[in-house]
Amino acid sequence: MPQVNSVHGLTGLHEDEALFRDSVYEFADREIRPHVREMDEQAHIPRQLIDKLFALGVMAIEIPEGHGGAGASFFHAVLAVEALSRVDPSIGVLVDVQNTLVANALMRWGSEAIQRRYLPSLATRTVGAYALSEAGSGSDAFALGTRATEAPDGFVLTGRKLWITNGREADLFIVFATVNPEEGYRGITAFLVERDFPGFTVGKKEDKLGIRASSTCELLLEECRVPRANVLGDVGKGYKVAIETLNEGRIGIGAQMIGLAQGALDHTIAYIRERKQFGKAIADFQGVQFQIARAATDLEAARLMVYNAARLRDAGQPFLKEAAMCKIFSSEVAERVASLAVNLYGGYGFVKDYPVEKLYRDAKIGQIYEGTSNLQLQTIAKQILG
Ligand SMILES: Cc1cc2nc3c(=O)[nH]c(=O)nc-3n(C[C@H](O)[C@H](O)[C@H](O)COP(=O)(O)OP(=O)(O)OC[C@H]3O[C@@H](n4cnc5c(N)ncnc54)[C@H](O)[C@@H]3O)c2cc1C
Numbered sequence: 001m002p003q004v005n006s007v008h009g010l011t012g013l014h015e016d017e018a019l020f021r022d023s024v025y026e027f028a029d030r031e032i033r034p035h036v037r038e039m040d041e042q043a044h045i046p047r048q049l050i051d052k053l054f055a056l057g058v059m060a061i062e063i064p065e066g067h068g069g070a071g072a073s074f075f076h077a078v079l080a081v082e083a084l085s086r087v088d089p090s091i092g093v094l095v096d097v098q099n100t101l102v103a104n105a106l107m108r109w110g111s112e113a114i115q116r117r118y119l120p121s122l123a124t125r126t127v128g129a130y131a132l133s134e135a136g137s138g139s140d141a142f143a144l145g146t147r148a149t150e151a152p153d154g155f156v157l158t159g160r161k162l163w164i165t166n167g168r169e170a171d172l173f174i175v176f177a178t179v180n181p182e183e184g185y186r187g188i189t190a191f192l193v194e195r196d197f198p199g200f201t202v203g204k205k206e207d208k209l210g211i212r213a214s215s216t217c218e219l220l221l222e223e224c225r226v227p228r229a230n231v232l233g234d235v236g237k238g239y240k241v242a243i244e245t246l247n248e249g250r251i252g253i254g255a256q257m258i259g260l261a262q263g264a265l266d267h268t269i270a271y272i273r274e275r276k277q278f279g280k281a282i283a284d285f286q287g288v289q290f291q292i293a294r295a296a297t298d299l300e301a302a303r304l305m306v307y308n309a310a311r312l313r314d315a316g317q318p319f320l321k322e323a324a325m326c327k328i329f330s331s332e333v334a335e336r337v338a339s340l341a342v343n344l345y346g347g348y349g350f351v352k353d354y355p356v357e358k359l360y361r362d363a364k365i366g367q368i369y370e371g372t373s374n375l376q377l378q379t380i381a382k383q384i385l386g
Pocket residue numbers: 097130131132133135136137138139140162163164165166208216365368369370371372373374375378
C-alpha cells in the first residue's frame with residue numbers, strides 16, 4: 001500500500017491517484033455529462049459508452065496487468081466510482097459492480113484457469129454482474145432458493161434471481177445457489193454463468209425511481225448447466241465469497257454516494273451564485289451560505305470515512321465496521337445534500353430540465369442495496385457489542 005503523506009491530510013492523494021481521479025472526472029465531464037438526461041429518460045446505457053469505459057481502463061482497475069487490467073489498487077477503484085458518480089451515479093454503479101464485486105471475487109476466489117479464462121475479457125469487453133438476491137431473500141440473502149444439483153459434468157442450476165445490476169449489459173454472472181438447502185449457508189456455492197449458457201435467460205428489467213440508466217434485471221435459470229470448472233471458490237463456501245466481496249463492495253457504494261453528493265453540491269454552488277432574488281445572488285444570503293457550509297462538512301466527513309475504509313482494505317487491515325459505517329453515513333449524506341440542492345434550486349429543482357432532481361432520486365438507492373441501512377447498523381452493533 002502506498003504510504004499516505006500526513007502533510008496532505010487524511011483525504012490526501014498521491015500524485016498518481018490524483019492524476020487518475022482527475023482523468024476519470026474529465027472523461028465523465030466530456031463523454032458522460034452530455035448524455036445523462038437522455039440515459040435517465042431512456043433507462044439505457046449505450047454500448048459505445050461502455051466501450052469507452054473499457055478503453056479508459058476503469059472496468060479493470062485491480063485486474064493485474066498480465067491479464068490486461070490496470071493492476072492498480074482498490075483505492076483507485078473507489079476514486080473512479082466517486083469521479084464517475086459525480087456526473088452520473090448510474091455509470092458509477094456499473095463500474096463499481098464490475099470492479100469491487102465481480103473482478104474482485106474472481107481475483108480472490110478464482111482458480112488459475114478461471115482467471116486465465118475470464119479476467120482478460122473482463123478487462124477488455126465483458127461486463128460482469130453479481131447475482132445473490134431473490135424475490136424472497138434480500139437482507140436474509142443466504143435463505144436463497146436457487147438450487148444447484150450435481151450432474152456428471154458439473155451442476156444444473158434452477159431458480160430466479162431478482163434485482164441484478166448490469167443484467168442487461170453483462171455477459172458474465174456470478175450466481176449464488178445452494179447445493180443443499182438443509183445445510184443452510186453451508187450449502188451456498190458461487191458459480192460463473194455465461195450469458196449464452198443453455199437454460200439461462202435475462203428476464204424483466206425494473207422500472208426504477210433512480211439510477212434509471214443502470215439496468216436492474218431478473219435472471220431465470222431453468223436447468224442451466226454449469227461446468228464444474230466454473231465453481232468459484234469451493235462448493236459450499238459461496239457464503240464466504242458473498243460476505244467478503246460485499247464487505248468491499250459497500251465501500252464502493254460509499255464512493256458512489258460521496259460522488260453523488262459532490263455532484264449535487266457542484267451544481268448548487270454554481271446555481272446559487274447566478275440566481276438572484278431580492279436584488280442579489282442567493283449565495284449572498286447567510287442563511288443559504290450556512291446550509292452549503294453544513295453540506296460541505298457532511299461531505300468531508302463522509303469522504304474521510306470512505307477513503308479510510310478503502311485504505312484499510314488496501315493495507316490488509318480489518319475494515320468490516322468501517323465499511324458498514326461509511327456506507328450508511330455517506331448514503332444519508334447523499335440524500336441530505338441532494339435534498340438541499342433541490343431546495344436551493346427552488347421550483348427549478350423540481351423539474352427535469354435541471355440536474356438535481358435526478359440526483360435526489362438517485363441518492364435513495366444508497367440506503368438499500370448491498371445491505372440496507374438497518375443491516376449496516378446490525379453489522380456495526382455486532383462489531384461493537386460482540
Ligand atoms: C436498484 C437495485 C440494484 C440491486 N442490485 C443488486 C445486485 O446487483 N445483486 C444482488 O444480488 N442484489 C441486488 N439488489 C438487491 C438488494 O441488495 C436488496 O434489495 C437489499 O439487500 C434488500 O433486500 P430486500 O429488497 O429483499 O428487502 P428486505 O430484506 O425485505 O428488507 C425490507 C426492510 O426490512 C428491513 N429489515 C430486514 N431484515 C431486518 C433485520 N434483521 N433487522 C432490521 N431490519 C430489517 C430492511 O432494512 C428493509 O428496510 C439490488 C436492489 C436494487 C433496488
